[in-house]
Structures are given as C-alpha cells and as structure tokens.
Amino acid sequence: MDAHATRARATLAAVAERAGVSRSTASLAFSGAGPVAPETRDRVLEAARTLGYGGPDPVARSLRRGRTGIVGVVIEDRLREAFRDPMNIPMLDGLADELGTAGLSILLLTDPTTAGSDPGVPAVIETAPMDAVVLVGCSTRLDASVALLRRRRIPIAAIEAEPMEGVLDIALDNRRASALGAARMHELGHRDIAVVTLPLGPEHSAGALAEDWEARATSFPAAERLRGVLDVYDTLRGWMAPASSIASGYTAGLSILADPQHRPTAVIAQSDLLALGVIRAADELGLMVPADLSVLGFDGIRTEGYGGVELTTLVQPAIEKGRAAGRGVLRLLAGEPAPPVLLRCTLRPGQTVGPPAA
Amino acid sequence: MDAHATRARATLAAVAERAGVSRSTASLAFSGAGPVAPETRDRVLEAARTLGYGGPDPVARSLRRGRTGIVGVVIEDRLREAFRDPMNIPMLDGLADELGTAGLSILLLTDPTTAGSDPGVPAVIETAPMDAVVLVGCSTRLDASVALLRRRRIPIAAIEAEPMEGVLDIALDNRRASALGAARMHELGHRDIAVVTLPLGPEHSAGALAEDWEARATSFPAAERLRGVLDVYDTLRGWMAPASSIASGYTAGLSILADPQHRPTAVIAQSDLLALGVIRAADELGLMVPADLSVLGFDGIRTEGYGGVELTTLVQPAIEKGRAAGRGVLRLLAGEPAPPVLLRCTLRPGQTVGPPAA
DNA sequence: TTGTATGCGTTATCAT
DNA sequence: ATGATAACGCATACAA
Numbered sequence: 151m152d153a154h155a156t157r158a159r160a161t162l163a164a165v166a167e168r169a170g171v172s173r174s175t176a177s178l179a180f181s182g183a184g185p186v187a188p189e190t191r192d193r194v195l196e197a198a199r200t201l202g203y204g205g206p207d208p209v210a211r212s213l214r215r216g217r218t219g220i221v222g223v224v225i226e227d228r229l230r231e232a233f234r235d236p237m238n239i240p241m242l243d244g245l246a247d248e249l250g251t252a253g254l255s256i257l258l259l260t261d262p263t264t265a266g267s268d269p270g271v272p273a274v275i276e277t278a279p280m281d282a283v284v285l286v287g288c289s290t291r292l293d294a295s296v297a298l299l300r301r302r303r304i305p306i307a308a309i310e311a312e313p314m315e316g317v318l319d320i321a322l323d324n325r326r327a328s329a330l331g332a333a334r335m336h337e338l339g340h341r342d343i344a345v346v347t348l349p350l351g352p353e354h355s356a357g358a359l360a361e362d363w364e365a366r367a368t369s370f371p372a373a374e375r376l377r378g379v380l381d382v383y384d385t386l387r388g389w390m391a392p393a394s395s396i397a398s399g400y401t402a403g404l405s406i407l408a409d410p411q412h413r414p415t416a417v418i419a420q421s422d423l424l425a426l427g428v429i430r431a432a433d434e435l436g437l438m439v440p441a442d443l444s445v446l447g448f449d450g451i452r453t454e455g456y457g458g459v460e461l462t463t464l465v466q467p468a469i470e471k472g473r474a475a476g477r478g479v480l481r482l483l484a485g486e487p488a489p490p491v492l493l494r495c496t497l498r499p500g501q502t503v504g505p506p507a508a
Numbered sequence: 509m510d511a512h513a514t515r516a517r518a519t520l521a522a523v524a525e526r527a528g529v530s531r532s533t534a535s536l537a538f539s540g541a542g543p544v545a546p547e548t549r550d551r552v553l554e555a556a557r558t559l560g561y562g563g564p565d566p567v568a569r570s571l572r573r574g575r576t577g578i579v580g581v582v583i584e585d586r587l588r589e590a591f592r593d594p595m596n597i598p599m600l601d602g603l604a605d606e607l608g609t610a611g612l613s614i615l616l617l618t619d620p621t622t623a624g625s626d627p628g629v630p631a632v633i634e635t636a637p638m639d640a641v642v643l644v645g646c647s648t649r650l651d652a653s654v655a656l657l658r659r660r661r662i663p664i665a666a667i668e669a670e671p672m673e674g675v676l677d678i679a680l681d682n683r684r685a686s687a688l689g690a691a692r693m694h695e696l697g698h699r700d701i702a703v704v705t706l707p708l709g710p711e712h713s714a715g716a717l718a719e720d721w722e723a724r725a726t727s728f729p730a731a732e733r734l735r736g737v738l739d740v741y742d743t744l745r746g747w748m749a750p751a752s753s754i755a756s757g758y759t760a761g762l763s764i765l766a767d768p769q770h771r772p773t774a775v776i777a778q779s780d781l782l783a784l785g786v787i788r789a790a791d792e793l794g795l796m797v798p799a800d801l802s803v804l805g806f807d808g809i810r811t812e813g814y815g816g817v818e819l820t821t822l823v824q825p826a827i828e829k830g831r832a833a834g835r836g837v838l839r840l841l842a843g844e845p846a847p848p849v850l851l852r853c854t855l856r857p858g859q860t861v862g863p864p865a866a
Numbered sequence: 867t868t869g870t871a872t873g874c875g876t877t878a879t880c881a882t
Numbered sequence: 883a884t885g886a887t888a889a890c891g892c893a894t895a896c897a898a
Contacts, residue, residue, distance in 0.1 A: 172870075173869090175868055177893055181893075186867075186868085190867085205634055206891080207891050208635050212567045212637060213567045213568055215893070219635065230597065233600075233601075253635075256616040257578065257613055257614070260604075274611065277569075278578075279566035303562065530884065532877075532884075535878095536877090542884095571877095571890050
C-alpha cells in the first residue's frame with residue numbers, strides 16, 4: 151500500500167490549498183467550466199497528483215449540480231427472467247448507446263411490486279439516486295412504482311406499457327401487428343387456430359386461457375397481441391405460457407396438438423421462443439411444418455443458434471425501442487417536449503407458415 | 509398536472525417547518541434511526557404528504573452518509589457483446605441477488621479502454637458515484653481502470669481476471685479444468701486435436717493461433733484455458749474465434765475440418781457456443797459426433813434451446829461467480845477481510861466425446 | 867483570470 | 883424525545 155492510503159481522502163479544498171489557489175480556481179481546473187491559466191491548472195493538477203486526489207467527488211458534485219448522471223431501468227422481477235427474453239438485450243443496448251452519448255449510465259432496478267420484499271424496507275426505487283427512469287416491466291401493476299417516482303419528480307419513460315398520464319410512452323403496434331399476422335393466416339385459409347400467449351398476469355402459470363383473461367391481464371403487450379388476433383378471429387383456442395421460452399412453447403404445443411381429432415391447422419405464438427417450442431412439439435408428434443401445421447412467431451430473433459428454422463414472424467424493432475426511450479429521456483431531462491413514440495413491427499416471411507392441408 | 513408540480517421541490521427543512529418540528533426530528537421520522545414519538549412522526553409524515561415531499565434526497569443523503577448504495581459493474585465493450593456470452597447473465601443475477609439483500613443496486617458501466625471514446629471526456633468510471641466496483645471484462649488491459657479506481661479509493665473485485673494487488677480476486681480454475689478436459693481426451697486416445705479459443709486479444713479477429721499468442725493475450729481466462737490444454741498436449745492446432753458464438757464456432761469448425769487428409773480427431777472449444785458451432789460444421793461435412801469427431805465444450809449452458817445436443821463440457825458455476833463477487837464486495841464495504849475465492853469447474857459427460865475412430 | 871461567499875439537502879453529534 | 887449546530891465536498895454568482 152502506498153503512503154497516501156492511510157491518510158484521509160483528499161478534497162478539492164486541500165488540493166487548492168496545496169496549489170496555492172482558491173477552491174473555485176481548483177474547481178475550474180477540473181471541470182473546465184471556466185477560464186484558467188494553463189500554468190495555474192498544471193499546478194493544481196500537480197498538487198492533486200501528489201495528494202492522491204481522485205477527482206471531484208461525484209456525490210458532492212451531483213448535489214451541487216442537481217444531476218446524478220444516472221438513469222434507472224426498472225426490470226420486472228429477477229434479472230435472470232428479464233434477460234431470458236431475448237428482446238431485452240438489444241433494447242438495453244440501444245438504450246445504453248443513446249444515453250452513453252450524454253454521459254449517462256444505467257442503474258439496474260427490479261420492480262419492487264413483483265420482487266418479494268419487505269414492505270417495511272423502502273424499495274430501491276424510492277431511494278436510488280437517478281435523474282430519470284425507464285420502465286420495461288410491461289406490467290399494469292407499474293402504477294405503484296409510477297406514483298412513487300412521480301412524487302420524487304423523476305421523469306419517466308415506459309416501453310410497451312399501458313399509456314399513463316405523465317409517462318413518456320414508447321409503444322409498439324402490438325395489436326395491429328398481431329392482427330396483421332392473424333389476417334395472413336386467415337387469408338391462407340386457416341379457420342381453426344390456437345394462440346400461445348406470453349404470461350398475461352404476474353402468476354406466470356401455464357394453462358388454457360381463462361374466459362376472463364382480459365379482466366385479469368396485467369401484461370399490456372400480451373393482452374394487445376391477443377386482442378389483435380381476436381380482431382380477426384372470433385373464436386380460438388388460447389394457451390398461456392408461463393414464460394417466453396422454448397420449453398414453455400414445447401409444453402404448450404404438446405397440449406394443443408395432443409388430440410389428433412381436434413388439432414388446429416395453425417398456431418400463433420406471442421414470441422419466437424414459444425414458436426420454436428411449438429415446432430419442436432409438432433416435430434415430436436410427427437407433424438410437418440408448415441405442411442401439417444403453420445406456426446407464426448413474434449419478435450424476429452436471430453434463429454441462427456436455435457436449430458436453423460426460418461421462422462415466419464413479426465419482427466419488432468428491439469434496438470430502436472431502447473434508442474427511442476433513450477432519446478426521450480434525454481429530451482425530458484433537457485426540458486424539451488418529448489413526444490410519444492409508436493414503433494411498427496413487420497411481418498417477415500419464413501418457412502413455417504403455409505396454407506392448411508386440404 | 510397537480511398543484512405541487514409548479515412549486516419547487518420540497519425539502520426536509522420545509523417539511524419540518526410545516527410540522528412544527530426541527531429538521532433533526534423530521535429526519536428521524538423518515539430514517540427511523542432514532543426515537544420519535546409516534547404522534548410527532550405522524551405529524552411529520554402528514555406534512556410531507558401535503559407538501560408533496562418525496563422523501564429524503566438520495567444524493568444529499570449519500571453525501572452526508574458517505575455511501576451511495578451503488579456498485580458499478582464494468583463490462584467490456586458494448587452491452588450487446590457482453591450479454592452474448594450466456595455466462596454473464598446468471599453471473600449478474602447472482603451478483604444482483606447478493607447485493608440486493610444489502611440494498612445495493614447495480615450500475616452498468618463499460619470499459620473505457622475498450623469502448624472507443626474521446627480521451628478528452630472523462631470516462632464514466634471516473635465520475636460515476638459508487639461504493640465499489642466489480643470488474644468482469646477479463647481483460648488484462650484493466651490496469652488503467654484499476655489505477656483510476658484505486659485513486660478514487662473504491663474497493664474492487666474482479667471476476668476471472670489476472671490477480672492484481674489490492675483487487676479482490678474471484679477466480680475460476682480455468683487452467684486446471686481445461687487440463688482436466690484435455691486429459692480426458694488424451695485418455696480416450698486422441699492424439700491429434702484442435703483448440704478453438706475465445707478471443708485472446710482485444711482485436712477480436714479470427715484465424716489460426718499465432719506463435720506468439722501468449723505474449724499478446726489479454727484475455728486471462730482464454731489464455732489460462734489454452735495453457736491448461738498445453739499442460740497435456742505438446743502440440744496442437746489452434747484457432748482463435750472472434751467471439752463466443754455458434755456462428756464463430758461454425759466458421760472455425762469449417763476451417764479446422766476442411767481438409768480430410770489432415771483432420772483432428774477431437775476439438776476442444778473454449779465455450780459451449782463455439783462447440784455447438786463446431787458440431788454444426790461437422791454435421792455439414794458429414795462427420796458424426798462423437799464417432800468421427802469428439803467435441804468438448806466449456807461453460808455448461810443449458811443446451812435445451814440449441815438443438816438438443818447433449819454437450820460434453822466443463823461446467824462453470826456462473827451464478828456462484830456473481831454471488832461470490834457480491835459477498836466479497838459486501839465484506840470490503842464492511843471493512844472486513846475479504847479472502848479471494850477460487851471456484852471449480854466440473855466435467856459433465858455428454859454425447860459429444862468418445863474414443864477416436866480406429 | 868482569480869478569489870469570496872453561499873448554499874445544495876441531509877444526518878450525526880451533542881446538548882437539553 | 884427533541885432541538886441547535888456543524889459538517890459532507892463541491893460549483894456557481896458575483897466581485898475584484
């Protein structure tokens with residue numbers, strides 16, 4: 151350990167004194183926010199070096215400036231779950247990209263209402279230092295978090311959430327896109343279809359879709375996508391998956407396709423992973439895709455790693471979701487008007503959808 | 509917008525005045541760090557509500573307390589790249605889990621030396637408020653970051669990095685594990701093997717391993733794993749992949765297996781994704797695994813989603829890596845001694861390794 | 867170009 | 883159980 155290790159942390163005042171200048175001059179030497187004679191600056195920097203001064207304290211600076219340089223990103227539940235959804239990665243990347251240009255970094259937070267925590271202990275969301283927040287949970291139960299953040303006067307952007315007053319909405323045209331996909335199926339002649347949905351509620355339980363799903367749904371995108379299908383099909387079979395994964399899709403597929411007497415000719419899945427799982431189930435049951443069964447996905451993941459199936463799917467602009475949120479946050483922080491954003495999904499033809507078997 | 513929106517943010521002082529108590533008492537009412545009469549507290553809370561006070565300012569509190577509740581996690585390069593490595597997700601999850609119990613949250617940072625940024629602008633790592641940092645880049649070029657953080661007196665833990673003075677080391681027995689895998693291959697009778705390595709340097713370029721790889725290697729785990737193989741095999745073919753991905757493994761596999769006259773009987777890959785890529789290449793060339801070619805992976809990812817191959821691989825305790833780092837950080841922050849951690853990988857037999865064809 | 871003075875919003879210490 | 887006071891470390895408006 152070096153000689154400075156035991157000494158107390160040096161402050162800007164100490165550096166200033168050592169350099170023989172005032173605190174303000176020393177401050178300017180570091181921030182560059184004002185004119186300083188080159189030689190004076192050198193003296194200050196020199197003093198800083200000998201004192202082992204690590205630069206202005208970020209916290210003190212934040213207090214003074216009223217900015218922390220931190221944007222909270224609220225992810226539902228555990229990180230593990232959040233990152234299991236392949237769409238969250240590029241979204242975060244786009245967000246980080248956009249925020250990075252402004253020197254902002256991302257603080258990972260979990261939704262206190264989904265994570266099981268003591269109500270006694272204040273949630274991190276109440277106490278974390280941040281300039282703004284991006285909500286990505288997609289859960290209607292965000293209300294509590296939003297109320298909290300509003301009281302703290304923290305600007306909020308929400309991705310794919312139900313629109314809320316005072317929250318910058320970064321939306322996907324989930325309903326329209328889903329209807330588009332459904333219409334394509336209908337055009338091709340499919341009359342008996344099944345839908346595999348993402349978790350609609352916080353329970354994350356699997357099973358046939360309940361009659362009253364709409365009243366109990368808390369996942370806005372999942373509900374919207376389902377509504378989109380119902381815009382085209384009056385009746386359908388619905389199966390709710392407990393997560394967006396191949397395994398869940400596989401299970402759903404087995405259930406839906408089990409009875410040979412009563413099989414749909416097409417399955418509309420609310421995510422690509424679910425679609426891949428359904429295809430695997432079909433495989434196992436000896437069904438050819440798309441000859442015996444059409445499968446439509448949602449997301450547009452690179453299926454490269456997943457066995458080489460070219461999924462017909464609705465591609466969502468995941469990176470752009472993050473970018474748009476980032477830009478929106480930047481505007482909010484700048485006090486500029488931040489208009490809501492609506493991003494569009496597109497249908498990408500693949501090898502998994504065709505006309506029903508005659 | 510409500511009535512408070514235009515008014516300036518309320519402070520604790522304002523709340524105290526309104527409630528007719530001193531600032532200290534108001535403070536105690538919120539923090540619960542001292543005795544306050546129940547009715548007094550109610551009055552304070554009531555005043556806070558009518559004033560729209562959102563609770564103590566985290567920044568001011570941090571300044572006073574000397575703690576931010578934030579732990580920086582330095583990931584190399586872009587988030588997209590970082591999350592492409594499947595091991596980083598459970599690691600982060602374990603870390604978040606452990607830190608969460610102490611009310612700490614994770615600030616995502618990128619390594620300023622890998623990300624291309626102006627040297628003029630101070631890197632976030634220099635200016636972000638945090639109590640401690642976890643390094644996960646695995647790059648030897650962490651020196652610069654470490655120096656910076658040391659000057660700031662910020663405790664550091666590093667996962668799978670080359671041990672450094674004053675940095676809490678959370679290590680994997682990469683070399684031993686790799687040697688173990690290689691020994692298994694040797695036992696089975698393989699004499700002509702090839703290794704597909706992770707990127708050894710920051711260039712992320714693909715190609716045959718250079719003679720002087722060791723001198724230029726900056727990725728400690730990749731170098732260690734390679735050394736492990738060399739502990740068993742004197743000579744081998746080496747191919748460096750530009751990333752840990754199926755696509756890179758596929759390319760590497762094609763190159764290595766191209767010439768039928770000169771094919772290894774086994775490939776040791778430094779990650780499971782690379783191994784899966786090699787297997788796909790073998791498939792394409794009409795080689796059976798493991799009859800014609802043995803393939804060993806590293807990581808122990810759930811291959812469920814990747815086509816159903818049961819990879820023989822070295823399983824690393826990814827979640828535990830994060831947990832250990834989290835616990836270490838907690839101890840550092842508490843001023844307790846934090847012993848370095850060495851985690852062990854285990855060989856998990858699968859269906860991709862067998863004796864060479866006679 | 868440099869220095870002086872003040873306040874950012876809290877909490878810890880100590881006294882009452 | 884409550885109150886007065888003093889930091890925490892810095893950046894800015896303003897004066898020189």
